[in-house]
Amino acid sequence: MAGWRAMAGMHDFVVPDEAAAQAFAEQLAEYGFPCVFARPHPDGGWLVMALDEGPYPVDTVGHRQIEAVSREAAAIARMHGGRPSGGSRFDVGRMAEYRSWTAPIEVRGTKARPPDPEVTVVPAPPLEPLALTPDFATPGIVELAGLDDVPWGDLEHAHGPAADVPDLLRELADGTGEWDEVLDELFGDDLLHQGDCYEATAPALPRYLCCDRCRAGAAVREADRPIVQPGSVERPMLVCAPAAIVERVRSRIPTKEKDHVRHTFGHDRRANRSHQCRAQVRPAGPAA
Structure with a gap:
């Protein structure tokens, strides 16, 4: 992220079928995403990708803001039987590349961006010394009460x-x-x-x-x-x-809505198929 002017991103989700993808994409555009794309997912269902142009600052606050937007979009996905499936973060200088994507379902919104969430950064808890004494297992009955x-x-x-x-x-x-x-x-x-x-x-x-x-x-x-x-x-x-x-x-664990940074993009083995599917959405030609 060194050298980035500001951060934008793509939020990915998987929904059960084409009808759910169309309805979900339209609701995401209404929420504020300017471009939403959807196509069949290789493992079944439909992959829905929402372009988040931001811009977000390239710091802790920016990461937490874009993650808060992702969680709001995930809540909408669940209304359509969907779930999150990773995504990506990139410099705003690559925006034209992502705007030019094509897909079987394309919804262009009228808003520039989703609502900008307010994020409060709290200091990390103080460090504590921990004994390096290993725990040894002992026989017993496992109770998973509650x-x-x-x-x-x-x-x-x-x-x-x-x-x-x-x-x-x-x-x-x-x-x-x-x-x-x-x-x-x-x-x-x-x-x-x-x-x-x-x-x-x-x-x-x-x-x-x-x-x-x-x-x-x-x-x-x-x-x-x-x-x-x-x-x-x-x-x-x-x-x-x-x-x-x-x-x-x-x-x-924050007392309010979770606002920690999650660096899962590009490292989630369960999102690999989504990344392959997203590659099919990009226009032909050399990558930027």
């Missing part, structure tokens, strides 16, 4: 609605699957993606710790092996002082 009482579908993680979190936690509790793979998807990919916290992070952590302490993964891990070796670059924060970690994460 798991279904949490409105997971109304919360978000790095890739949109957190409705998949309960099933991932149950896989950890069951102990019959691939503990490391599930744990990596749940925390490394969804709840603590690139070190950021999301709405679903805090309610998921205590339930993960219950699975951890009760050795739900006993069938696939050695009896006296810590989940992650202390000092490892792989999730060291999940090994050290769990109670302190839960409180640390809770302290980072």
